Amino acid sequence: MMRILPSRARLAGIGLAFAALTIAALGVVVLLDLDRDARVHREVILAQSDKDHLHALRAHLLELRSAARLGARTGDAGTFRLIERRAADTETELAALERRSSAGADLPGMAALASTSRMLVMHARSVAETRNVHGAESATLLAQRAEALSNDASGALDAVLSSLTQRINERTERQLEVGERLRRYITGLLVVATAVLGGLYMGYRRVQWREREAQRRIEYLAHFDTVTGLPNRALLADRLAQELARARRSGSVFAVLLFDLDGFKAVNDTWGHAAGDRVLAVVAERARKCVRASDTVGRLGGDEFLAILPETVAAGALGVAEKLRASLEEPYALEGAVAHLSASLGISLYPANGDDSEALQRAADAALYAAKRDGKNRTELASAPQSLPEAGQKSAA
Numbered sequence: 001m002m003r004i005l006p007s008r009a010r011l012a013g014i015g016l017a018f019a020a021l022t023i024a025a026l027g028v029v030v031l032l033d034l035d036r037d038a039r040v041h042r043e044v045i046l047a048q049s050d051k052d053h054l055h056a057l058r059a060h061l062l063e064l065r066s067a068a069r070l071g072a073r074t075g076d077a078g079t080f081r082l083i084e085r086r087a088a089d090t091e092t093e094l095a096a097l098e099r100r101s102s103a104g105a106d107l108p109g110m111a112a113l114a115s116t117s118r119m120l121v122m123h124a125r126s127v128a129e130t131r132n133v134h135g136a137e138s139a140t141l142l143a144q145r146a147e148a149l150s151n152d153a154s155g156a157l158d159a160v161l162s163s164l165t166q167r168i169n170e171r172t173e174r175q176l177e178v179g180e181r182l183r184r185y186i187t188g189l190l191v192v193a194t195a196v197l198g199g200l201y202m203g204y205r206r207v208q209w210r211e212r213e214a215q216r217r218i219e220y221l222a223h224f225d226t227v228t229g230l231p232n233r234a235l236l237a238d239r240l241a242q243e244l245a246r247a248r249r250s251g252s253v254f255a256v257l258l259f260d261l262d263g264f265k266a267v268n269d270t271w272g273h274a275a276g277d278r279v280l281a282v283v284a285e286r287a288r289k290c291v292r293a294s295d296t297v298g299r300l301g302g303d304e305f306l307a308i309l310p311e312t313v314a315a316g317a318l319g320v321a322e323k324l325r326a327s328l329e330e331p332y333a334l335e336g337a338v339a340h341l342s343a344s345l346g347i348s349l350y351p352a353n354g355d356d357s358e359a360l361q362r363a364a365d366a367a368l369y370a371a372k373r374d375g376k377n378r379t380e381l382a383s384a385p386q387s388l389p390e391a392g393q394k395s396a397a
Contacts, residue, residue, distance in 0.1 A: 044172065054097070057093040067079055068127050127146070223235040231296060233299075243308055244350065248355075253350055254350050259321075271334055275334045278334060287328075321347060346366065348361070367380040
């Protein structure tokens with residue numbers, strides 16, 4: 001009996017020492033992985049910031065090209081001032097990207113992008129002087145050269161963006177791998193740890209899972225609708241605010257097109273909400289094909305959608321609306337059934353129907369209500385100029 005007790009004590013001591021060493025080793029490994037995860041996360045944030053600068057640079061280049069073309073054609077002093085502003089914006093974004101490149105950021109093709117962009121800036125800035133000295137024809141040739149340089153810069157910019165996107169994907173995969181390793185380590189820790197550590201592990205796992213899921217959901221749901229994949233209400237509001245700001249700066253016009261489906265409730269009532277979601281997904285696919293790449297179409301909620309059509313007058317908006325109305329009138333294939341729907345559309349114009357987001361959406365909503373009231377499957381303008389034909393389009397047969 002006297003021999004057994006010391007042996008048990010030694011075994012207990014060895015067991016405690018082994019558990020302590022195991023916990024310490026696992027703790028070190030976990031801390032190292034957490035450090036790797038933090039570094040990768042910082043890299044993803046920096047890469048995303050670079051992408052934001054590149055997208056801003058693309059917008060400035062496109063606006064600079066348009067301003068150069070307009071200045072060469074009209075010789076307007078305001079347009080020349082706009083050229084200078086866009087040139088300055090372009091140089092600011094280039095400087096930020098070059099600082100990141102100098103600091104060690106991996107931006108393949110940055111030298112070609114910077115060179116082409118600066119050539120575009122130089123040509124655009126020369127339009128005013130060329131037009132004044134050599135005339136509109138020479139300025140137009142210079143603007144055409146600037147447009148070609150813009151296309152080259154867009155190609156170089158796409159290459160840099162592609163590289164950044166690939167890097168973000170790789171870093172994201174590394175983050176997931178680190179998370180999986182952490183899960184295995186902590187699972188091993190549970191095997192040798194006490195019930196208290198088990199409780200801590202479960203709490204950690206729950207927080208980790210919630211944060212990961214929340215991050216994924218926030219990243220997607222903050223901007224896109226899960227059923228259709230289109231921009232959601234929040235992103236639409238942001239895009240509309242951006243278009244308002246751009247239109248105010250440039251003095252341009254644009255259209256807001258609001259539409260919903262006639263008879264959508266019957267689809268849900270007859271075939272269920274899964275069929276309704278399928279119809280909404282098809283509507284999104286058709287709507288994308290009916291607008292330009294520069295347009296934005298998104299889902300406000302239910303069966304209500306909104307499209308923002310930059311630099312579009314009433315006639316152009318009516319053309320898009322008619323194309324969209326005809327596309328949405330085509331049959332919808334469901335499982336074992338075919339649904340037949342139509343769409344009613346309302347259009348408002350900036351600045352004729354309002355100079356802020358709420359006013360434009362109210363005007364479009366009122367036009368949509370008028371289309372519904374007058375028989376559905378129609379398009380209505382909130383306020384049509386006298387020279388245009390009637391806004392209402394033909395009803396469905």
